[in-house]
Amino acid sequence: MEKHGVTARVILARKPDLELVDKISAFVGSRGCSDVRYTIDPKIIGGIIIYIGDRIFDGSVRSRLENIKQSL
Amino acid sequence: MIDVNAIGRELLKKMDSVQDVRNERSCGRIVYAGDGIVHITGLRDVKYNELLEIQGGYHALALNLEKFSVGAVLLSGEDKVRYGDLAYSTGRTIQMRVGEELLGRVVDPLGEALDGLAALTGSEYRPVEFPAPSIMDRAKVNKPLQTGILAIDSMIPIGRGQRELIIGDRQTGKTAIAVDTILNQRGQDVICIYVAIGQKASSLAKTVNILRNEGALEYTCVVSSTADDPVPLQYLAPYSGCALAEYFMYQGRDVLIVYDDLSKHAVAYRTMSLLLKRPAGREAYPGDVFYLHSRLLERAAKLSEEKGGGSITAVPIVETLAGDISAYIPTNVISITDGQIYLESELFNSGVRPAVNVGLSVSRVGGSAQRAAIRQISGQLRVNLAQYRELAIFMQFGSDLDAETAKTLSRGAKMTDALKQRQYRNYSVKDMVVLLAVSQSELVDKVPEKRMTAFVEGLPDYMRVNHAQLLEEIDPDSKLTDDMRDKILTAASEYIDCSVGTAESSVLAPGRAEQPEEN
Amino acid sequence: MLMTLVEGQLLATPLSEIFEPSSIVFHLIALVILTVGLYLLLFRPVKRMIKQRQEKIRKIEKENADLNEEVKEMKSNIEHVLSDAKKEAAAIQENAVRVANQKADDIVTSARRQAKNLVERTEQEMEEEYRKLQENIEGQIADVSLAVAQKVLARQITPEDDKRLIEESLAQWSKE
Numbered sequence: 001m002e003k004h005g006v007t008a009r010v011i012l013a014r015k016p017d018l019e020l021v022d023k024i025s026a027f028v029g030s031r032g033c034s035d036v037r038y039t040i041d042p043k044i045i046g047g048i049i050i051y052i053g054d055r056i057f058d059g060s061v062r063s064r065l066e067n068i069k070q071s072l
Numbered sequence: 073m074i075d076v077n078a079i080g081r082e083l084l085k086k087m088d089s090v091q092d093v094r095n096e097r098s099c100g101r102i103v104y105a106g107d108g109i110v111h112i113t114g115l116r117d118v119k120y121n122e123l124l125e126i127q128g129g130y131h132a133l134a135l136n137l138e139k140f141s142v143g144a145v146l147l148s149g150e151d152k153v154r155y156g157d158l159a160y161s162t163g164r165t166i167q168m169r170v171g172e173e174l175l176g177r178v179v180d181p182l183g184e185a186l187d188g189l190a191a192l193t194g195s196e197y198r199p200v201e202f203p204a205p206s207i208m209d210r211a212k213v214n215k216p217l218q219t220g221i222l223a224i225d226s227m228i229p230i231g232r233g234q235r236e237l238i239i240g241d242r243q244t245g246k247t248a249i250a251v252d253t254i255l256n257q258r259g260q261d262v263i264c265i266y267v268a269i270g271q272k273a274s275s276l277a278k279t280v281n282i283l284r285n286e287g288a289l290e291y292t293c294v295v296s297s298t299a300d301d302p303v304p305l306q307y308l309a310p311y312s313g314c315a316l317a318e319y320f321m322y323q324g325r326d327v328l329i330v331y332d333d334l335s336k337h338a339v340a341y342r343t344m345s346l347l348l349k350r351p352a353g354r355e356a357y358p359g360d361v362f363y364l365h366s367r368l369l370e371r372a373a374k375l376s377e378e379k380g381g382g383s384i385t386a387v388p389i390v391e392t393l394a395g396d397i398s399a400y401i402p403t404n405v406i407s408i409t410d411g412q413i414y415l416e417s418e419l420f421n422s423g424v425r426p427a428v429n430v431g432l433s434v435s436r437v438g439g440s441a442q443r444a445a446i447r448q449i450s451g452q453l454r455v456n457l458a459q460y461r462e463l464a465i466f467m468q469f470g471s472d473l474d475a476e477t478a479k480t481l482s483r484g485a486k487m488t489d490a491l492k493q494r495q496y497r498n499y500s501v502k503d504m505v506v507l508l509a510v511s512q513s514e515l516v517d518k519v520p521e522k523r524m525t526a527f528v529e530g531l532p533d534y535m536r537v538n539h540a541q542l543l544e545e546i547d548p549d550s551k552l553t554d555d556m557r558d559k560i561l562t563a564a565s566e567y568i569d570c571s572v573g574t575a576e577s578s579v580l581a582p583g584r585a586e587q588p589e590e591n
Numbered sequence: 592m593l594m595t596l597v598e599g600q601l602l603a604t605p606l607s608e609i610f611e612p613s614s615i616v617f618h619l620i621a622l623v624i625l626t627v628g629l630y631l632l633l634f635r636p637v638k639r640m641i642k643q644r645q646e647k648i649r650k651i652e653k654e655n656a657d658l659n660e661e662v663k664e665m666k667s668n669i670e671h672v673l674s675d676a677k678k679e680a681a682a683i684q685e686n687a688v689r690v691a692n693q694k695a696d697d698i699v700t701s702a703r704r705q706a707k708n709l710v711e712r713t714e715q716e717m718e719e720e721y722r723k724l725q726e727n728i729e730g731q732i733a734d735v736s737l738a739v740a741q742k743v744l745a746r747q748i749t750p751e752d753d754k755r756l757i758e759e760s761l762a763q764w765s766k767e
Contacts, residue, residue, distance in 0.1 A: 054114035059760030072733035
């Protein structure tokens with residue numbers, strides 16, 4: 001799978017500080033992405049969602065809650 | 073009554089087991105949803121037949137892997153899934169719950185209970201699709217599976233590990249034969265699985281009730297997909313049933329699985345295929361409809377002793393339209409199975425029940441598994457019946473018959489009567505030996521034609537009550553000796569004397585009997 | 592002719608002539624002839640007839656006796672057959688009763704089994720109802736608590752918390 005040149009989409013609940021941006025870039029870079037696009041979506045309550053190609057890394061509070069709801 | 077503390081504990085326990093953060097997953101977005109079909113973009117590493125999870129906790133089955141999208145059928149949430157929802161791959165195929173606890177239960181094709189009884193708690197699962205046993209793992213069919221139906225066990229014997237098709241028009245008693253066969257497995261150490269595919273819920277309820285009332289549900293599992301279930305579930309039902317059967321087979325047990333019926337299964341698959349826009353072939357079925365059934369029925373097998381010696385006997389049912397066995401699905405399934413039991417509505421309506429057409433029905437492997445005594449005395453049966461039928465057709469228009477012909481005709485008619493059998497009235501092997509021996513002897517000439525049915529029905533009871541000793545002596549696994557046959561015939565003629573014989577004389581007697589009363 | 596001759600003579604001749612010896616002889620002869628003629632013409636056939644009748648009657652009598660005998664024999668025969676039939680009937684009845692008893696037993700056991708099944712099933716269904724109710728309550732509780740959690744979390748998560756969460760997630764994913 002060609003990952004170079006793929007843009008990673010990152011969704012956050014609130015604006016990240018510089019330190020966080022660095023960490024996110026580093027993580028995304030390790031997955032073969034150079035470009036990062038940020039979206040702010042308060043609906044996810046907290047945490048982070050990263051899309052790289054058709055991979056999804058879902059660490060949002062909303063998905064955690066949904067997760068709990070489904071297993072109850 | 074309701075334990076609040078228990079609820080709290082339960083909730084906390086579940087909370088603990090929840091995984092905190094989901095791992096990296098492959099996902100795609102739904103770009104089309106309708107008729108239970110979704111198209112998903114992304115999901116590039118999805119595999120064929122993989123289970124997909126859709127946002128909201130629904131599931132789908134990936135069936136079409138195309139260049140830019142994945143076509144999948146929804147197993148649940150047909151009306152809840154929307155455009156733009158995320159779909160995740162799970163890396164799993166569909167699994168069917170298996171285990172002893174499923175016996176006596178009615179479950180859906182994913183192994184969830186449908187009968188309103190205790191929740192299933194077992195954690196054993198088997199993939200719904202599973203490769204058939206290899207050539208080396210198989211053994212010859214050598215044990216009979218008694219259906220308890222005289223016409224079948226004598227002329228179309230079924231062996232454990234065989235695949236025997238029941239084919240016929242609607243309302244010809246196809247399900248009745250299958251249900252009778254299941255009922256007859258009581259105490260035979262055979263596990264039964266009844267797979268209902270696209271049936272009316274009412275008729276399925278009736279079948280389940282019969283099984284329950286006759287005490288057959290203890291060793292039976294019903295895998296149900298009714299006509300209102302999503303089409304993919306109807307498509308999955310036989311494979312799930314087979315997965316459950318395999319679980320028992322690989323433990324060395326004998327399993328009987330009834331697929332009722334495969335024509336509806338083919339229709340369900342056709343629906344899915346057409347909606348997935350696969351090219352349609354003959355009768356609008358997709359190209360792989362043969363493979364659909366062959367891969368299912370190929371999983372029925374008799375395992376070799378090294379593999380435990382278990383077996384799956386598959387009894388698929390196929391419904392024909394107006395007796396047309398040359399339609400697409402019937403010819404396919406006939407060519408896959410090891411024989412067929414052909415039921416005819418004409419026979420059914422003329423009172424021959426089970427309405428087995430002996431001429432068109434065959435069993436290709438069951439003969440070697442037939443009990444020795446039965447094989448010995450039923451050897452001539454098929455030929456005799458064929459001769460009778462030929463003669464009967466030939467003589468239909470002739471009015472005056474010579475004595476010999478009349479006798480052959482009457483014997484043939486009585487033979488046909490002897491093969492009639494009410495539903496739920498199964499014969500044991502010994503009953504069959506008696507009935508076959510008697511109905512092919514000269515004794516039947518003494519029974520008037522009209523009373524033959526009653527005679528045949530009463531004989532096993534009479535033997536059981538009055539000649540238990542004799543029944544005990546019959547050994548179905550060795551040839552019937554002449555001595556034994558004579559004993560059976562003597563006992564039967566006794567029964568003729570006291571049932572049919574007196575009835576006959578009482579018809580003739582009144583003229584004589586009245587005299588002394590007058591004096 | 593003879594009479595007219597005699598009457599003519601009677602009228603014509605005096606009384607003395609009537610007792611004439613020759614006429615008496617004539618009379619005797621006529622009587623003999625009459626008797627013989629009558630005997631031959633009338634008595635013999637009548638006698639024969641009577642004899643035949645007698646024979647017939649005797650025959651009928653004999654037949655009657657024979658018939659009586661036969662009837663007697665038949666009667667005894669019938670009695671025999673009847674008793675045989677009664678015996679047979681008894682045997683058949685016994686058989687029938689045995690078969691019927693067996694059937695009755697079968698039916699009763701199957702009815703018992705059905706009743707037992709029904710009771711068991713109902714019990715199971717009741718249990719299941721309880722379980723479902725419990726599950727329902729659990730679901731309600733879970734829904735409410737999650738809704739509360741969502742509300743509270745939306746307000747309570749501080750940027751620091753959020754950052755920590757994100758870092759944790761990233762760290763976990765990097766490990767894989």
